[in-house]
Amino acid sequence: MAGRPSKDLSRYKEEILQLVNRGYTYESITHHLADQHHVQVADRTLRRQCSIWGVQKHRKPVDSPQLRARIATLFNESSLQDPDILRVLEREGYSIGARTLRRIRRRMGLYQRASPGEELEVRFMWRYA
Structure with a gap:
């Protein structure tokens, strides 16, 4: 059984990492992606992708x-x-x-x-x- 297709956030990686480093919350980053790039992504998906990239946001x-x-x-x-x-x-x-x-x-x-x-x-x- 195939699940949903995964969201490819790699083209936004640098921008996402900059926002994370500036202290933005995952929710505000997802809003930013939707407003600026028309990319709909859930907070959980963004968290998972950041953890894959080795980013730990506390x-x-x-x-x-x-x-x-x-x-x-x-x-x-x-x-x-x-x-x-x-x-x-x-x-x-x-x-x-x-x-x-x-x-x-x-x-x-x-x-x-x-x-x-x-x-x-x-x-x-x-x-x-």
């Missing part, structure tokens, strides 16, 4: 003033919740996980609170939506 969250400013902007001005903030930060090339975001946000004094009435609305929406 997520090292960087707590910088720029990151903190961006988190504050997304939290205060855009009123985004953590999952949405994470998606925006990933697309912008930040390498940060949910726990790290929550830790940084709390250290900045930014707490996500809901009144009891709002909490009931959220539960109702999820249960009956």
Whole structure:
């Protein structure tokens, strides 16, 4: 039984390696490939190809003033919740996980609170939506 044909990313190897070395996430690299080269590739495929090329990318969250400013902007001005903030930060090339975001946000004094009435609305929406 033959599987799917494999994606040949070798022609983009140098560009991908440069993006990896600059700290871009696999998700942001896949978006870049789709936008710039019209190549649709899954994050997992990109990870596998990078490991074949000998590239090991470890997520090292960087707590910088720029990151903190961006988190504050997304939290205060855009009123985004953590999952949405994470998606925006990933697309912008930040390498940060949910726990790290929550830790940084709390250290900045930014707490996500809901009144009891709002909490009931959220539960109702999820249960009956």
